[in-house]
Amino acid sequence: MLADLSLGDIVQLRKPHPCGSREWEVVRLGADIGIQCQGCGHRILLERRDLAKRIKTILHRGLNASHSDAPKT
Numbered sequence: 001m002l003a004d005l006s007l008g009d010i011v012q013l014r015k016p017h018p019c020g021s022r023e024w025e026v027v028r029l030g031a032d033i034g035i036q037c038q039g040c041g042h043r044i045l046l047e048r049r050d051l052a053k054r055i056k057t058i059l060h061r062g063l064n065a066s067h068s069d070a071p072k073t
């Protein structure tokens with residue numbers, strides 16, 4: 001389900017952060033996924049399957065959404 005998350009994606013979680021924002025940007029990909037709150041800038045690391053349970057929807061695709069390598073310009 002989240003196999004295609006990319007850096008820069010904006011995701012909406014089911015529960016809002018204490019600051020009031022539900023929107024988080026994907027800032028790190030790996031065994032754990034790092035996301036940054038768009039309301040207060042707080043960063044957290046979540047296991048991929050844990051994040052999958054918390055995400056409600058992907059709001060916005062980041063620049064690296066392409067599955068092919070970025071062209072060198």
Ligand SMILES: [Zn+2]
Nearest residue numbers: 017019037040
């Ligand atoms: Zn926040």
